[in-house]
Structures are given as C-alpha cells and as structure tokens.
Amino acid sequence: MDEDQNHQRVIRPPQFTSKAIKHYLKTRFTELIPSKEEMKANKHLLNPFKPLTQMTAKQWNFFGIAFWGWTLDAFDYFAVSLNVTNIAHSLDRSTKDITWGITLVLMLRSVGAIIFGYLGDRYGRKWPFIGNLILLSVLQIATGFINTYKQFLGVRSLFGIAMGGVFGNAAATALDDAPADARGVLSGIFQQGYAFGYLLVVIFQRAITDTTAKGWRSLFWFSSGLSVIFIVWRAFLPETDAFIRHKQQTLESTEESSNKRFLIQAKQALKTYWLIMIYLVILMAAFNFMSHGSQDLYPTMLTNQLNFDQNQSTLTNSLANIGAIVGGFFFGWSTNFIGRRFAIIICCIGGGAMIYPWAFVRNDGINAGVLFLQFFVQGAWGTCPLHLSELSPPHFRSFVTGVSYQLGNLASSASSTIEAAIGERFPIFIEGKEDVYDYAKVMAIFMGCVFVFLLVVALFGPENRGADLNAESLID
Template sequence: MPSAYQKALDGPKFKSSVIKHYAITRFTNLIPRKEHLVFDSYFWNPFKPLTQLNARQWNLFFAGFWCWTWDAFDYFSVSLNVSALAEQFDVKTADVTWGITLVLMLRSVGAAFFGILSDRYGRRIPLAASMICLTILQIGLGFVNTYQQFLGVRAMFGIFMGGIFGPAYAIALENAPDTAHGILSGIFQEGYAFGYLLVVCFQRAITDNSSHSWRALFWFSAGPSVLFAIWVLLVGESDSYLRHVQLMNTSSNENASKRFINQGKMAFKRYWVVCIYLVLLMTGFNFSSHGSQDLYPTLLTKQLGYGVDRSTVTNSVANLGAIAGGLLFGHLSNYIGRRMAIIICCIGGGAMIYPWAFVRNSGINAGVFFLQFFVQGAWGVAPIVLAELSPPEFRSFVGGLAYQLGNLVSSASSTIEATIGERFPIYDADGQKKEGVYNYSKVMAIFMGCVFGYLLLITFVGPENIHADLSYKDEENDNEKNDDSNSLDVKGDDTEYLETV
C-alpha cells in the first residue's frame, strides 16, 4: 500500500495558467499511478488492512459507527411508516414526507453547533449529548397525536441528528492507519444502510405485530441510543484530538478560546473554496440516497401493492447491496482513487435505473440490489473524502456541516417525488383512477438519472487529497521538513494546484 502523505490543502489562486493546468489534470489524475495500483494481498483481501487496527482504534471506530447507525434507524423509522402516519393524522402522503424534509433542513443547525463543540472541546461529549437528546425525542414521538405535534418533534430530531455525523466520522476515522482508511470509510458509511436494514427488520417484528403500531418502534429505538451514549462516554477522547490539544498547548501562548477563533479565521481563508466544493459534492450524494430510498417503500406498497413480507424482503435486499457496494468501493478507492471510484459508481448506477424502477417480476430484487450497490458504493468513499479535504483543526465542523448542508439542499427529495408523482395517477383495467396510487417509478427514474449525472460532473471537476495524513501535525515544522512536499502528491497535481500557486 502507498505510504506517501500529503499536507492539508490550501485555497487556490485564480490565475488563467493555473486554471488551465487544473482543468487538464482532471483527466490525467483519474488514471491510477502504477506505484499505488499494486495487486498485492491487501488489494485482493479488503479486510486485511483491518488487521492493523489495535483494540483502542477498534473501540473508537465502533463508538462512532453505532451512533451513526442508530441515526439512520431513527431517520428511516419515519420513511417506512409514511402511509401509516398519513392515515393516523388524516393527511396526504406528501404532508408526511414534509416531516422527512423538515429533519433534513434542520440538520445543518445541529451540525454547526455540535461540530464547533467537537473541534473545540473533543468528540465524545457532543456526540453523547446528541444521542441522549435523541433518546428523549424518540420516546416523545411515540406519544404525539396530531400532525402539528409530529412536525414539531421531527424538527427537534433534525437538530440533534445533525450533531451525529461530524463527531462520529471524526472519532471513527482519524485514529486509524492510512492503509485501512478506504475500507473503514466504507464500513462507517454503510452503518447508515445497516441502520436501514435494522429498521426494516424491526418494523416487521415490532410495528406489524404491536397494537401500538409505529409508536412501538420509536419507543424501542430509545433504548439502544442510551447504550451508545454510555459507550461514547466510556471509550474516552479521540487520541488524534488529544494530540492536537497537546500540540496547541505547547506551541502557542494564546488562551484556548482565542487560539480556536484565530484557527477558524485562518481555516476559512485557506479552505473556503474547498468548503464550497464539499457542500456541492455532498448535495449530489444526498440527492442520490434520499432520491432512491425515502419514497421507495411507498412505491412498493402503494404502486406495486406489495404486502409487508415482500416489501421487507425487497428493502432488505436493497440494503445488502448498499453494504456490499460501500465496502467494495471504499476499499478500491485506496488504489484507484476517490474520484475514480465515485465516477464508476455513477455510471453503474445510471445503468441500473431501469431494472430498479420498472421491473415488476422477481427480478426487481436484482434491480434494487445493484442500484443501491452503486449508490452506496459512491457513498462509501464520502467519509474519507470529507476527512482528507477538511481542515484538520475543524474536521468535525467542516465535514459534518458540509454533509448536512448537502442534506439541506436535497431535503425536499421525497416531497418533490411525492408531489410530482401525483401528476401521474395509475388507472385500473376499467379506466378508473386508483385512489392514492401514483406512478412513482417514472418520477424516481428521471430524478435519479439527473442526480447521477450531477454527481459524476461535480466529482470530475473537484480536487483529491488521497492518503492525506489525518493526524494533527505541527505545520510549521512540517513545512520546513517537507519543502518538496509536492512530490508526495499521490494523484499527481491536485496538491500542487492548491498549495504552491
């Protein structure tokens, strides 16, 4: 595996020669370098790099992983019960999907607040606080009786859900060895698909067999949240973050608050272009997941008339495909590059839109498996891309906020699909319009085609900082020791473009 590292990125200066050079290297840098595309045992066995993690690193990783997984469980608990909630509150399906949209819109608030706390005071306290607040809201949601109460509680959900990703991905990835970053990124991100898979199973086991229906699912979900909060508190602080604090205390005479503010000003000056790019990138990622997942259970039950058992099987198959894709492409990205891995997934996902949306026999399971295989294959690269491109001192804030701002932009995915879907009613054999049944397949297929095209384009034009060292360094000393740092650029020219101009 490659052992070279890059420094953190700087913002570019906009000179015509530099822009021209950067444009050319968007093509050339997609080609993996021979010294890194090594077909060794690490390449063929994606789990071998995991043997390099010690017990402490595994503990930190799984603390973040399970918090992220349960974030997904809470989120998709509503997605799987859209029809039941609409019936309960006597509103339309599109009205209930507004509750999903509201969560996505407010996540950026939580990401900003808890991200700053995480970078200033450490990962574990903000992460544990978010999980405990979610526990209270999970219990409360089981007691709501009106649509307005539902929206109010879901709005609060959005704020505290937004505080999960930044601290969780930071504590999970920043302490691990470089050789395992790709596969760990895939495993971590597919905690979301795993959470979806868990809620599909518990939906069948609890919701469909309880007199309290969907309420019982939320009451159940409160229990594990408490356990994961305790785990985070007991695991201790991120070793990488502690090294950063120690370094700052020995290299500066400023008080901690003033130093943190000055670091923020410097980071914004250096990273503002990269930060904007990350928001645009995460917008594409979030459109791909929400556009293909949120309304799909409604498509199965309402449009195709699937019963609970068949719908459970199809949703489970989709998430098995998601987990497989995230692990595979997360691992491959360590060799073929982050951008190349995402682009391959966009092309593969586009090819699977038709069977995913329009196959009506048993082949639908293959369609959903491979569509989610490519959607989440691209997503498996996202956490490590965020970690490598974010300012080291503000990894939790920038990575978490970029992720959730992308969520904000894509927040109306399910509402858009549900609303447009109502323009395409389905008729029975006698030519009568079926009540509440719409052609979601057509709308979702067109929507996903546009999303894959956008994600491919924004990935192609963006930078890459593959194999960047995620541990905190004394940059002054590093610069003195690594005057020829551009020779360490794994992909060729991105660091040169972003640092030396």
C-alpha cells in the same frame, strides 16, 4: 508517509490565474486514475482484511461506537420513511404532508452539524456525541406520543437538529486514530452504518410495527431504548488520541489564549479551504439527492403503487440494504487503487444502468434491480467519510465534514416531497384503491438527473488521496 509525499498533499489557497485554472482542469483527467507506481505501492492492500489486523482494541472500540452511532442515526431517520402511510392514516393527512416531516429533518440537520461540530472540534468528540444520543432518545420517545400534525412537525424539526450532529463527530471518532492502511476499508464500512440502520429498521418494522397494538409508535419507543446502550459504551471510552494531541499542541494554559488560538486557526483554515468547503457542500448535495431520491419514497412506491404486501416489501427493502452494505465495503476498499473520484464516477455509471430494472420491472427481477442500484449508490457513499476527511482542515475536521454533509442534506431536503408532489401529476387507476400515483416514473427521471450531476461534480472536483489525517497542519 514520508515528508516529501506529505508535502505534495498540503492544501494551498486557490489561485485564479489562467495558467492555474488550465492546469487544474487538465489534471482532473490526467490524475483521475492513480498511476501504476501508486497502485504498486498499495499492492499490500489487495487483501482488504489484512490492514484491519493493525487495529488495536482501543481503535476498534472507537470505530465500533462511531459505526453504531451512525447506524442508530439512520435507524431513527428511516423509521419515518417506512411509516409514511401509517403516520398519514393516524394523523388523517396526505402522504405529501408526512414527507414534509422528512424534509424538515433534512433541512435542520445543518443546524445540529454546526453546533455539535464546533463542540466536537473545540471540546472533544466524546461528550457532544453522548449529548446527541441523549437528544435522539428523548425525541424518539416524543415522536411515539404525537397526536396532531403540528406536533409531528415540531418534534421532527427538533429531531433534525439532534441528528445533524452525529456524522461529523462519528466520522472523526472512527477514522482519527485508525491506521492509514485501514482507512479505505473502514471508510466504506463506517458509511454503511447508514444502510445497516435502514436494514435493521426494515426488520424491526416487520417484527414490531406490524405485530403490536401501538403499531408504528412502538418502533419509535424501541429505537429510543437502543440509544442507552451506546451512551453507556461511549461514556466508558476516552477521547481519541488525535484530538488529545491536537489539544496539547494548540491550546494554551488559559481559556482566553485557547479561544484566541482557536479563532486564529479558524481564520487561517477559512482563508485556505473556503473554495474546497463550497465544493464539499455541492458534492454532498449531489450525494444526498442520490440517496434520498432513491430511498425515501421507495417503500411507499412498493406498497402504494405496486401493491406489495408486508413480506414482499420487507424482502425488497432488505435486499436493497444488503446490496448497499456490500457496495460500500467494496468501493471503500477499491479506492486504495482506483482513487476516490474514479470510484464515484464508476458508481454513477453503474447506478444509471440500474435505473430501469429498479423502477420499471414488475416481477421478481425488481429485487435484483434494487440490490444493484443500491450497491452503486452506497458504493459511492463508501468513499465519502475518508474523502471528506482528506479534504478537510485538520483542526476542524469534525466541523467541516459534519457541516458540509448536512448542508448537502439541506440542499437535497425536499427530494421526497418533490417526488411525491410531481408523482401526483401522474395518477394511476387501480380498482379498489385511491390516491395511487406513478412514483416509479418520477423517481427514475429524478435519479437519472442526479447520477449525471454527481458524475460531473466528482470529475471536476479536487482529491487529496492519501493525506495524513494525524498531521497537525496541512496548510501551506
């Protein structure tokens, strides 16, 4: 990227003059789709795999550990979602009570994002990441030993804090050193660590929970062991080159001057990026409403409302995550040509069209509905790691991406509880079963509203497509 191009992508403090506001609103439409010149300049990216050949072994290791860390985060989270009914039975509580455990995790992830985001930007990506994984491992073990509802809520609350720190440091580790041409595809692949984690937990749910004496508890103990592999892997890797360069440029010889410099940079970033930070929280709230609203209660709907057996539920949930992985890769790559915002808008329209077969088809066609709905849901998500990184302050990328993501999680934390609570207003009579509710109707209405909300947020939001993530300062 030449100097003139990079200067055009410098983030400047917002102006609230009528002229500036009119210009901004106008460009939300005129700049929605990249120009022919921009598309032509990216023609060499038509083959999504060619840019990946620029990756070195060291860069692949950084991306690999980040991907698997994010995968493990999703695995640990969805272990509860898939076992809502089982945990409710073990603790003698209702489905709605157990979904509060999911809500608490989402609410407290922002705390972890603040703590580990600060540590990641101040002291490096490596050890905060390792600390995250150690905490996840310990708390997964503890979840397997809980015997009361209070213990369940307490452990999951702590778990939310630990989980909250993963995304920011993992995204920074995955993309900081990656070649610019490869970032669109890598962003899509990285984000689908979330869907891949869900797919893995669906498979191991069938292999472990449904076949062992300890049931769902065994699944949590198994996941705690997975963390050890990635802790050792990350321990053998150095800091990212981007963080090392940042540290060499900004930290002085004494700790006192280092802290002073860090605070000066934080003040400057806040002055310039405050409005974008607010926007990112709203954007990520919309994204998290979309993913949690379509995923968290869906396994319960399949088994409780549609009476799917274990094999049918496993197949449907697996297809959902296969669609998600393909969608994330496809739209992560396509943003090189159609832009971040336009890709999100396309996914909202496509996802909206899939709501009916996803929620209301009662034959094998539901599998196609869930596959394509998650193709669009996670296709939109495939743009997020890079989109967030491009809009974040260079010196605080781990903090801003992680905190905005998790504050969005906080805003959407009650998604499954809202759906479960409203669902109880629509009871269904099925002979031989109690407490059956029309979750499909509630989720369909919920998702329709969310797709419209995200479309509007993306349409009128900023975009900093092509920003140099290795630049030490993009503040004017």
